[in-house]
Amino acid sequence: MKLLIKSFLLFAVLLSSVAVPKSYCQEKSSGQISISGAFALYPMVIRWADEYRKINPGVRFDISAGGAGKGISDALNGMVEIGMVSREIYPEEVKKGAFPIAVTKDAVVAVVSELNPALNDIMTRGLTKDAANNIWITGRYKTWAQAFGSKSSSPVHIYTRSDACGAAEMWAKFFSKKQEDLLGVGVFGDPGLAQAVRKDPLGIGYNNIGYAYDAITRKQIKGLRVVPIDLNNNGKIDSDEDFYTSMNDLIAAIASGKYPSPPSRELYFVMKGSPKNNKVLSEFIRWVLTDGQKFVNEAGYISLPKEKIESEQKKLL
Numbered sequence: 001m002k003l004l005i006k007s008f009l010l011f012a013v014l015l016s017s018v019a020v021p022k023s024y025c026q027e028k029s030s031g032q033i034s035i036s037g038a039f040a041l042y043p044m045v046i047r048w049a050d051e052y053r054k055i056n057p058g059v060r061f062d063i064s065a066g067g068a069g070k071g072i073s074d075a076l077n078g079m080v081e082i083g084m085v086s087r088e089i090y091p092e093e094v095k096k097g098a099f100p101i102a103v104t105k106d107a108v109v110a111v112v113s114e115l116n117p118a119l120n121d122i123m124t125r126g127l128t129k130d131a132a133n134n135i136w137i138t139g140r141y142k143t144w145a146q147a148f149g150s151k152s153s154s155p156v157h158i159y160t161r162s163d164a165c166g167a168a169e170m171w172a173k174f175f176s177k178k179q180e181d182l183l184g185v186g187v188f189g190d191p192g193l194a195q196a197v198r199k200d201p202l203g204i205g206y207n208n209i210g211y212a213y214d215a216i217t218r219k220q221i222k223g224l225r226v227v228p229i230d231l232n233n234n235g236k237i238d239s240d241e242d243f244y245t246s247m248n249d250l251i252a253a254i255a256s257g258k259y260p261s262p263p264s265r266e267l268y269f270v271m272k273g274s275p276k277n278n279k280v281l282s283e284f285i286r287w288v289l290t291d292g293q294k295f296v297n298e299a300g301y302i303s304l305p306k307e308k309i310e311s312e313q314k315k316l317l
Contacts, residue, residue, distance in 0.1 A: 030058030031280035037071015037084030038166050039190035040106055040208040041267045043215065045084060047299045048292050052284060059280060067189070069164025072098065075270045081281050083270040086166025086208070099275070100268040101312050103288055105302040107254050107264035108167045108206050109244075110227035111194065115201040119225065121150035126230035126237040133175045135204065136160070136182050144202075149235070159196050159205035162186030166265065171206045173262040198223035206263075213247035215300045220244075229260065247300050254302050266304070275316070282316055289313050 035045055042065040049061040068085045075083030076096050089100045110127055112119070125148050134141040135158060144152040160182045161168040167190065168179040175181075187193040190211040197203040204227070212226050213219065220226055226244045228237045243253040253259045269288075275281040289309055296303045304312075 030056070032060045032062065033082065033281055033284060034062040034080040035082040035084060036064045036066055036074045036080045037082075037270075038068040038086035038267065039065045040068075040086035040166055040210065041084035041104075043210050044104060044267075044296070044299050044301050047295055048288055051292065051295055052287060059284065065189070067161075067163035068166040068169070072270050076272050078272060081271065081275070081278070085268040085270045086265065087169040088265075089268065089270065093270075097272045099271045099273055099315075101271075101285060101289075101315060102266045102304060102308060103269050103285075103312075104267050104293075104296050105254065105264060105304060106267060106300075107209055107250070107259055107302075108170050109209055109212050109250075109263075110204065110206050110229075111197050111212055111224050112204050112227055113198055113201045114223055114225045116144075116225070117154060117201065118144040118148055118150035118152040121148045121152075122227055123225070124237065125149055125235055126228040126241065128230045128233050129174065130233070136171070136184065137175050137177055139183050147204075154202050157200050157203040158184035159187055159193055159200075159203055160184035161193060162188050165189075166267075167206060167208050170263040170265050174260070194221070194224060209247065209250060210300050213250075213300060215247075218247040218300075226250075231258075231260070251297060251300070251302050264302075266308075267301075286313070286316060 042063070045063055049063060053059060068087055071083035072085050072093060074080045076093065076098060085100070089098050110132065112122060116122060131141060131147050135147055135156060141147040142155055144150045144154055144156060147156055164179065168182060172179050172182050187196045190208055193205050194207050194211045197205040212221060212224055214221055228241060228244050230237060231241050232238065243249040243258065250259065254264045269285060275285060289312055293303055293309065
């Protein structure tokens, strides 16, 4: 009997000396994380939250979309732990305590109704930067004939965003302008703007790619057509400019730098101050920058470069 007890004790000592993988030692997180802000980042964050809860069911999420302006305002005012922001963070916001972490990328695209009478000319000729400027900024182009060289003398119905948002900021930045410089009928939110253009055969607007393409089929949303950009200004869409058929094609073009920046951009989590002292929050953000990245392309977003991810991770140390 004594020999048996000694053997058991020896086995216990040996077992305690074996290194156990860190993931097995970590306790499951529990708590609540509130998030608000950019429509652009909202679908991705919903996916991240769903996946994270599979391994940390004790973490509860309260997520709402309302535009990048609301996201950063809510974060700085302590209304939420994370503000979703789809534009660059301003110096004055950093002075107020904004602590940004880049988490993924996406882009803004011009959209028209698939019922547009000039659709063939729009798809064949594409939208030049100069034409877009004369639609949304100067207002000089008032017909589809002027904007795309079509035979249609029908007026262009211009739509823009009414809420403070990253999509409008990035679209305006394409012309070195600000959101308030954009012309058009103001519509709240990405879903609202997409719906307005889809219902108006003479409408033109812009959307984050997650609202112009179906995340499951990867095709353009029924009723909308993404307008190709004539990058070399030769009056037609060449084969190397034609990457809009599917979400996958456009994501590849953005990742390779073929699609202009802006309106492609980084998307951010913004906190008020460093989240290092908030265990639940910091662990979630670390997961987003590591395991969470495998869901990025699948959800219709663009992965950050490895170097960028590493630099963002260092902010949490």
